Amino acid sequence: MNPVVSAEWLVNQLDNPQIAIADCRFQLANPQWGRNQYQESHILGAYYLDLNLDLSAPVGQSMRGTHGGRHPLPDSASFAAKMAQMGVEWGETWVIAYDDSAMGFAARLWWLLRYFGHEQVAILDGGWSGWLNQSYPVTADCPPPQTGTFIPQAQSHWVVDYQTVLTRKDQPTVTLIDSRDGDRYRGEREPIDPQAGHIPGAVNIPWREVCTADGHIRPLAEQQQRWQTIGTEQEIIVYCGSGVTACVNLLSLELAGIPNAKLYVGGWSDWCSYHLSA
The missing domain is CATH 3.40.250.10 (Rhodanese-like domain)
Known part of the structure; x- marks a missing residue:
């Protein structure tokens, strides 16, 4: 499917x-x-x-x-x-x-x-x-609880933490993607976290561009075009504010045929917690 x-x-x-x-x-x-x-x-x-x-x-x-x-x-x-x-x-x-x-x-x-x-x-x-x-x-009716069987098998290699981003972000084989809106990436606005800006070396590819204004997914050709400057041989790390909307970009990457991108779950909210006093 x-x-x-x-x-x-x-x-x-x-x-x-x-x-x-x-x-x-x-x-x-x-x-x-x-x-x-x-x-x-x-x-x-x-x-x-x-x-x-x-x-x-x-x-x-x-x-x-x-x-x-x-x-x-x-x-x-x-x-x-x-x-x-x-x-x-x-x-x-x-x-x-x-x-x-x-x-x-x-x-x-x-x-x-x-x-x-x-x-x-x-x-x-x-x-x-x-x-x-x-x-x-x-x-408005809520369905009753059911009894399924879910056996989680975490793919731990799909995520990275602060230390991994810190040590790998400047390597030529790594592309770090900031999924937030452009003004937050540029540090012009920060409505949630205590510090504005972005992780040094990150490129900005906003998650909102994955869908049209009415919430429908853009065509496959447009998803592929969004990532045309990123080589498939690159190690891709995606982040946002806290590992939520970055998943929209991960969906876009999957649709574009670029799997295996990793999520920095903590995102900017985690990164800036290490640098507030810097």
């Missing part, structure tokens, strides 16, 4: 027991917003996954204390339990993720499932707004 599916496809799969739907709507500035939206209305049969509670570990539980970034990876057991409650059978059930933020949060689930060894995952093209525009079925 393509990693991006259409609303027309999904509406015909709502009764398919091999499909699980995840509502990933979220706002960084208002963490309760997504859950409130879900409780008001969501795609028929969808479960809600909270970025802070389900797709991340609690901040501050890292052994590094003040470091690690704003959205550390979730504990494998907790994540597996959540998938099982959605009825996900590891390696079998197709999980379809959606949000209302140009895939900014759904892509985090897409990447996480694959990181934990579950390749059967795709993102809904156009997200929630696209679904509503087609007048497809919605509900």
Whole structure:
């Protein structure tokens, strides 16, 4: 299956027991917003996954204390339990993720499932707004917990930490990609983290360019064009503020036929925590 599916496809799969739907709507500035939206209305049969509670570990539980970034990876057991409650059978059930933020949060689930060894995952093209525009079925009813079996197998080589970025970023065979908006990359604006700027040596390829203004994925040719200056022989490390929207760029790389890019999960929020006093 393509990693991006259409609303027309999904509406015909709502009764398919091999499909699980995840509502990933979220706002960084208002963490309760997504859950409130879900409780008001969501795609028929969808479960809600909270970025802070389900797709991340609690901040501050890292052994590094003040470091690690704003959205550390979730504990494998907790994540597996959540998938099982959605009825996900590891390696079998197709999980379809959606949000209302140009895939900014759904892509985090897409990447996480694959990181934990579950390749059967795709993102809904156009997200929630696209679904509503087609007048497809919605509900306020929450589906009951189920009993799936999810056996996480973390792909630890998919991620890098601060020390790895620090030692490898200037090597000629490494390309470091900052996925944030251009003004944040240039240090003109920083709405979240305590310091503005970017990691020295990083190039800026904003994640928002992966989709159109209405949240639909851009054609394959445009995805390939975004990465045409980066050689396939390069080691690619992608980051954003905290390892969330960078996953949209990882999706774009996958679509463009450039797999094996790595995620600096801590991102700018982790990097600047080491340099605030520098």
